[in-house]
Structure formats: C-alpha cells, structure tokens
Amino acid sequence: MSEQVMACIDGSGYAPAVCDYAVWASQRLAAPLVFMHVLDNHPPPQAGDLSGNIGLGSREHLLDELAQLDERRAKVAQQQGRLMLDEARQRAQQEGVAEPQTRQRNGELVETLSELSGDIRLLVLGKRGESAHRASEHLGSNLERVVRAMHRPILMVPERYRAPERVMIAFDGSKTTRKGVQMIADSPLFKGLACHVVMIGADIADIQAQLDWALDILNDTGIKAHGAIRAGEVEASLHEYQHEHAIDLLVMGAYGHSRIRQLLVGSTTTAMLRNADIPLLLLR
Template structure:
C-alpha cells in the first residue's frame, strides 16, 4: 500500500482533486497514481425495420458502428489529455513521482483492482455528471464507499490546505480502529483534532471519548472532545462550522446512528451538504 490514487474525470473540480492529491502525497511521502476510467457506453439499438430496404438498414448499422468507434477513440484521447494536464498540475506542486493510468469499466472495479498498491484514494464529491449541480453527489460515490477497502478522501470543488480535523466518533469497534489509524497517520501530522460524538451524555460515552483523546494525544496531536445531542448531520456540521474545521474524518460502517447515516440516505445528505473534504476510514 504505497500510492495515492487520484481519480480524474471531466468535471471542473479536477483542480481540487489534484491539489488535495498533491497535499496528501506530500504528507504521506507517497507517489501519485492518476486514474481515469472510461465507462462503457450503452448505445440504444435503433429500430431500422419497417419499410426500409435491407441494404439501407445495413448501411445505417455500419454508420452507427463507425460512429461508436469514433466516439471511443475521442474519449480515449480526451482521457489522455485530462491525465497529462493533471500530471503537470500535481508535479508543479512538488510531487516527483506521478504515473498515469486509464482503464475501461467502472470506477469501483478499477479501484478494487488497484487496492493492493493503494494507500489513499482521492476523488471528488461531485463527479462529471453533477459538477454543475450544487448539493448533488457524484453518482458513483456511494458504490465506491461501499466497496473500496482503503481510506477515501472526498474533495469539494475548491482546495484549502487542511489545518484542523474533526473525527465523527460513535464508540464502535470500527470507529475506534479509525482513531488508532488516525493517531499514527502522517496525513494529519501537526493538526489539531476534534473528536465529536453525537449521543446521550452517559458515562460510557464520556469514557469512550476519553479513550479516543488519549490515543490521539499519544500520537502527538492536540485534541478536543465534544459530546453533542441532536440529529447527526446538522450537529456535526454545526460544530464543524463553529470551530472552522476544514477536514471531516469518519469511520465507515460502525454500529450506531453514525453507521445508519453512513449506509443510508443520511450519508448522502452529509456529503451533499459538505463544503470541506471528508476522509472516510475503512
């Protein structure tokens, strides 16, 4: 697990994806692999029956096949151009080792194939199908979150170098593992970390927060904790805004209300409302 994999598409937020990829690569002292995926286009077969002669039908089908071939070649060339532009941008920010990969198929399958060499995956919150629509998350994002087993850095449309991180903690085994991972990760080296739990104010939850704080402090972080009541998404975002936190961190698939929002409609609501990067730990 060595590479920062940066997912490039035709969306305007490629600049932010490149910026966050370069930042992460420098924090992790890792090379960058730029990935562009060409999805198979499903062409609707036209109805060329009826009163058209056989020769005319065959001619139309030949033209459609030729058009499909031209589209595929143009998509390939466009992908290469996107990757070359992204490589120049990442290299200009001081990343010396940058490779380019173009794949056919789906993004989730391409990332699964690359998992063995992946340390972190960076992709935009808004894909090319939603780049011009506010509060709409890229269509492939939920599939990637569910299937890829590496940390995911989901980026907004503009870049700000992260200075503070907030861990959305629920006390589950998965989230606790995420705390241990974050404590040792150079990705957040030197940052203040806020550990925030949305739950009732019980002694158990206080103890869990104290444990998380100890782990992160042992990793060299300045740590603040908060135990909030209310709905998960608005409570977390309100806290984030109050303390001007520019990186949200959460563990995927815990066993509480945060788990419910991670795998249900609240997850997408959380991501839709996010104006800062979200780091999802697996």
C-alpha cells in the first residue's frame, strides 16, 4: 500500500525546503515521513595502459592507491549523507513530526525510487540536485528521469518554503487532470486551501462545461473553488494567473497531448518548470 511521504535529501541548497514541504504534506496527509539519501557510487574511471615506462609494478601500486582513494571517498560520502539525514530528521521533529524515518541506499536514484514506488504516496524532490549547475536553465537530470519513471504524484519544490494557501490546477479536461481534480477534492492535503481551476482556450460551451464539472466536484466536498478560462499562450497565461492570484502551489498533469500537458513532453523541460518559483505537484 502506498502511504509514505518520501523526501529525497542531498547536499543541494534545496534540501531545507524539501524537508519543510515534506513535513507539511506528511502532517496534512497524516502519513509517515521518510527521508531518503541515495549514494550514487559511480564506478571508478577505467585505468589506461600504464605499463609503458613506469613498469608493471608501479602500475599495480597506482591501481591499489586509486582503489583505496575510491573507498575513502565512498565512506566520506556515506558519512555526509547520514549527517544530512540526521539534520532532516531533527528539523522534522522540531516541526512536530513524531517519528520521521531515514534511509540511505546505494545505487542509482531513479532505479532506487522505482523499486520503492509501491510504498510511496507522495514523492518530494528539489528542483535541482547538488550536481546540477545553479545557472542552468534545465532542471536536474535526475528530476526529469524520475518524473518519467515514477507513477506516483511528485511534488517538485523551489529553494524557499512557504506554506501553501492557494492552489491552482492547470485543467484541460483530460483523464489525468480530471483525476487531479478528484484527488484535490478527496485529499486532506488540500482541505482549507483556496482552489483555482484554470483552463486555457476560447470561452466556448464545451470548455465551460468541463470547467463547471471541475468546480462542482470541488465545491461539493467543501473546497472553495474558483474557475477561469484564459486565452493566449499556455505558459504565459498560467504564470500571469499565478501572480495575479498569489498562487503558491500548482497542480499539473505530467504527460499527454493537450496544450497544457505538452509543456512537459519532450527531451528537455520547458520554461514552465525551469522558471517555477512555487511548488509543482505533477500527476501521472
């Protein structure tokens, strides 16, 4: 049964916000909180043919030195990871989480999370990992790969935490975003939050009917829902609405073929995610 809020912690500047958003979600969902640190132990570089002028004995000595160095680096990385996990656990406890758990695994991040996906109710990730260049306009490569591999909701968070009060769902009437509306209606994660349902397109009867469906679902469960239909380019229209209404959590479908969901399709991530300054909840 998928029930845990799992937060991936690393040495990036996003780690504190990952921790705080994970605490927020765990408390609202009344779900166990697990902090995960994955040690991606890259294989040591292959030694070239060092037997020339230095001799076989010297080559063997060098390889032994490299092996020892690699082992020391692995131990240091493991210790650093444990310290980060301890700090995250203490931070969560200070915010009232009774028994946050920590895990450290060796392996590749995407494969590790895929193996554990059956236990994950919500996965919390930073926008970039510690290996990503801060000035890069692309998200961390791990995040893009995790989004493609996982079939669980993923909360991608910015570098600063702010408790969400107003959520917006980028709605297009698709199966994925209809599922998202139903999830918002049913989940304690969104109780008490103002909800905005935004569609991009011409204000025609079919779109209005789909918007009315979403608003009825939300209002019937006691969620204060607002609806809007905006014309224009998708990304710019969503950003404009976000800033107009001080939205601090955006819900989107991760893949698909409609105008909104095309934002996340392809080998590179679009500016909607790259420039996000609020958390994005990505649905599959």
